[in-house]
Amino acid sequence: MGDLFEFHVTATDGAARTGAISTPRGQIRTPAFMPVGTAATVKAMLPESVAATGADILLGNTYHLMLRPTAERIARLGGLHAFMNWTGPILTDSGGFQVMSLADLRKLTEEGVTFRSHVDGSKHVLSPERSMEIQKLLGSDIVMCFDECPALPATRDRIAESMRLSMRWADRSKTAFGDRPGHALFGIQQGGLERDFREESADALKAIGFDGYAVGGLAVGEGQEAMFACLDYAPAMLPQDKPRYLMGVGKPDDIVGAVKRGIDMMDCVLPSRSGRTGQAWTRMGQINIKNARHADDPRPLDADCSCPACRSYSRAYLHHVFRAGEMISGMLLTWHNLHYYQELMAGMRAAIAEGRFAGFEADFHARRADGDI
């Protein structure tokens, strides 16, 4: 019996890799897109529907779940998998990123972060130790180190100071995580868009040793060109035999560009959040279904898509239920978007395995119209 958590690369094509992560709760085919289930639900989706889109793993959020219903309550009820009826692997973020973007009255020290809940104003503390405790209570399969992600643009001094704090927190996270067979701890590379700080961060993480490595600190407003320029060197600084996870990314073209540069795992709220607002992502580009020009269109979103929305509903129907504010609107478009994202990942896995990623990328861009279609 191999390790309970193992990553195997089965083929490469340039910097792109395909393979699988085996975990006690099942395989994660890579490159993988991970739907975000912030408050123990992928919004507007049943877990069975999420699985039907092809997702092998989903994400949970330490920050949201510690506030409501609390990690202790979820643990008493059998852990996050049982609680939300998802039997596959779950990755949980460590909470620091969400505290800085959502909480009130935050105070950051070497120890950690104190803050008031955006839900009820109650006072809370997050530290590497408390974040590890919460993620253990949740029972997540892949645990993220507690880190700080500075907003960009930022001065080099601020980026260096923040990265070095995150590296000290990574060491404390590893100590607090302990030895948990079948559970993985991922370190998070920081350093902004500064190559030397990215190298220093990668070296610090490798010296500590993790089961996987995330590229953090991106998708924070830097734009695609700057993100790709960083991804041209940052993933290669991380161990090639461990999974590389790019946090918070992204639009379909961001994802193709990240896989091209050696990324194995990604997550983003975009397909689910934009689905609820009427934004459909398709192989031809984006469709804003609330636009009046769809009111009489009998065609599906994408005639080549096998998702329930495209199999059984017209653009005219989707336009109507969005305009009428009906709940089925967000359900159908979220399902379509997550299905499309998983089709994109499956297409890239096959293309890498067959050594034709460049052709896949060229075809991906050739099909897409700029703007709304």
Ligand SMILES: CCCSCc1cc(N)cc2c(=O)[nH]c(N)nc12
């Ligand atoms: C459920 C959400 C997971 S990804 C959130 C996220 C998104 C982005 N863009 C960056 C970071 C980061 O640097 N660190 C951490 N912990 N999380 C990040």
Ligand SMILES: [Zn+2]
């Ligand atoms: Zn569809």
